[in-house]
Amino acid sequence: MTELAETTNGTDTAVAATVPLTLRVNGKDHDTAVEPRELLVDVIRERLGLTGTNVGCETTSCGACTVLLDDRSVKSCTVLAVQAQGREITTIEGLADGNTLHPVQAAFQRCHGLQCGFCTPGMVMASVSLIDEGRATDEKSVRAALKGNLCRCTGYHNIVAAVLSAADEMEADK
Amino acid sequence: MTPAPFTYYRPTSVADAISLLTEHGDEAKLIAGGHSLLPIMKLRFAAPEVLIDLGGIDDLDHIRVEGDEIAIGALARHVDLELSDLLRAEAPLLAHTAGVVGDCQIRHRGTFGGSVAHGDPSADLPASLMALRGTIVVEGPGGRRSIAVDDFYTGFLETALEPDELVVELRVPRVGDAPWGYQKFRRRGIDWAIVGVAYQSEPGAGGIGLVNMGPTTLRASASEAALRSGASHDEVAALAAEGTSPVGDGAGSSEYRRHLARVLLSRALAGRSTT
Ligand SMILES: Cc1cc2nc3c(=O)[nH]c(=O)nc-3n(C[C@H](O)[C@H](O)[C@H](O)COP(=O)(O)OP(=O)(O)OC[C@H]3O[C@@H](n4cnc5c(N)ncnc54)[C@H](O)[C@@H]3O)c2cc1C
Ligand code: FES
Ligand code: FES
Numbered sequence: 001m002t003e004l005a006e007t008t009n010g011t012d013t014a015v016a017a018t019v020p021l022t023l024r025v026n027g028k029d030h031d032t033a034v035e036p037r038e039l040l041v042d043v044i045r046e047r048l049g050l051t052g053t054n055v056g057c058e059t060t061s062c063g064a065c066t067v068l069l070d071d072r073s074v075k076s077c078t079v080l081a082v083q084a085q086g087r088e089i090t091t092i093e094g095l096a097d098g099n100t101l102h103p104v105q106a107a108f109q110r111c112h113g114l115q116c117g118f119c120t121p122g123m124v125m126a127s128v129s130l131i132d133e134g135r136a137t138d139e140k141s142v143r144a145a146l147k148g149n150l151c152r153c154t155g156y157h158n159i160v161a162a163v164l165s166a167a168d169e170m171e172a173d174k
Numbered sequence: 175m176t177p178a179p180f181t182y183y184r185p186t187s188v189a190d191a192i193s194l195l196t197e198h199g200d201e202a203k204l205i206a207g208g209h210s211l212l213p214i215m216k217l218r219f220a221a222p223e224v225l226i227d228l229g230g231i232d233d234l235d236h237i238r239v240e241g242d243e244i245a246i247g248a249l250a251r252h253v254d255l256e257l258s259d260l261l262r263a264e265a266p267l268l269a270h271t272a273g274v275v276g277d278c279q280i281r282h283r284g285t286f287g288g289s290v291a292h293g294d295p296s297a298d299l300p301a302s303l304m305a306l307r308g309t310i311v312v313e314g315p316g317g318r319r320s321i322a323v324d325d326f327y328t329g330f331l332e333t334a335l336e337p338d339e340l341v342v343e344l345r346v347p348r349v350g351d352a353p354w355g356y357q358k359f360r361r362r363g364i365d366w367a368i369v370g371v372a373y374q375s376e377p378g379a380g381g382i383g384l385v386n387m388g389p390t391t392l393r394a395s396a397s398e399a400a401l402r403s404g405a406s407h408d409e410v411a412a413l414a415a416e417g418t419s420p421v422g423d424g425a426g427s428s429e430y431r432r433h434l435a436r437v438l439l440s441r442a443l444a445g446r447s448t449t
Contacts, residue, residue, distance in 0.1 A: 019182065035179065036179075036180060036181070036182030036225065037176055037177040037178065037179055037180060037215075038176065039175075039176060039216075042176070058175040058216070059175070059213065059216075060209070060213060060279075060280065061364070063277075063279065066279060069282070072253070072282040073278055073279045073282055074279050074282050074283050075279045075280075075283075077175075078208065078209060078212050078213065078216075078283070079208065079212075079283065080182075080205075080208065080212070080227075082182055082184070082227070083205075083208065083227060083229050085184075086230075126278065126279065129278065129282075130278060133253075133257070133278075135278075144363065144449065145277075145278050146278075147277050147363040147364050148276070148277025148278060148279045148280065148364060149277075
């Protein structure tokens, strides 16, 4: 068994069996093997090596672990990796097109929507999803739609500005 | 924060899910969105030996008109209810309530069936199901049966579901634009309700459901009776906490909760809703 299972769960002496799992991440199939109890965020980070997705609270509160599952934002610390089989997963690594940033990433840069950057991958993924759902209509709606994402640097003003700016740009490009 | 080990099954039909429940009995737990179950499994408050994932069943998330009712599949997610044009037109209280659950990410995962089946008195959707006098359609080895929402909740986190049954559908009457209101009182936007009140006006289907005013989702029976007998909204609201038994905790005393129920019902009766 892998280190993951042993280190995250020192009290379980019997090491459970893994099951084969194919996850589709950023448009590519990844064949891996996981214990059914492994969280999606851990599999993305530890088994697939995609460490752009962060872990903050581990309790569905902070949103740092937000990824898209079939284009909808979810907190990957509260999804089992096995639950994501057959679905399309998008992480922060999958947003840019080569060297061209996604409009939401570009807007965060342009509007200074980040300070330490820890919350940023989750903020960006949540923003992509809320814009897609038509929730970026005004400041109040953006704030409501981002309430599941916490920024310890508390730079919410510029984050909201970035989301509105990106939404405008994406609307104009339609 | 990884759950304890379990054996994982992913049936692709309701019938297969029922066979697995029958086979594994008490050791098994269903998982739908996992947004009530996984947090408690991560904390090791729950450690089922077998997990039966309903996520592989792909025809159980419908929202459609059936006669004078709206039928909603148990696996419809909160966001599906929130953004459904049909539900907004036919049972707007329910669509609105779905939109005040948690945050966007939680609403993208949590299911209507899971919220109803969990039996948490602080959940929002069951209160609106109660206000709408909805029914819960469950299926087991012997087929389907319908349970009125008033008969469904039997205790804290306890329901009338048999161990080998699952919730397959929720049904509410089509009430159109009849007046309604949903009030959820909380300190921060991401919190659960300290108290919540769901109000749907008559004719026929109306009612008042209470969030977090006792061990289960409750009906404000005294207020409903007053409403039917033509009492003023003030008189109706004053009875909101009759027969309830709210707990006192860090968020507020039981007397504070009773006060909230009265204030929130008066706002809901006026057609006002929190977002
Ligand atoms: C951070 C956070 C904040 C939240 N805030 C709110 C809030 O403000 N208001 C609110 O109402 N809820 C809130 N929730 C809970 C959320 O709405 C859950 O999604 C919901 O309560 C459970 O639905 P689920 O599909 O995730 O169920 P699961 O977690 O998968 O299951 C819950 C329980 O129901 C059983 N079950 C699931 N589906 C079925 C079925 N079809 N038939 C029989 N049994 C079934 C499971 O076995 C389990 O016991 C919050 C959750 C989190 C993590
Ligand atoms: S790490 Fe998942 S919400 Fe905080
Ligand atoms: S930029 Fe530092 S946590 Fe948000």
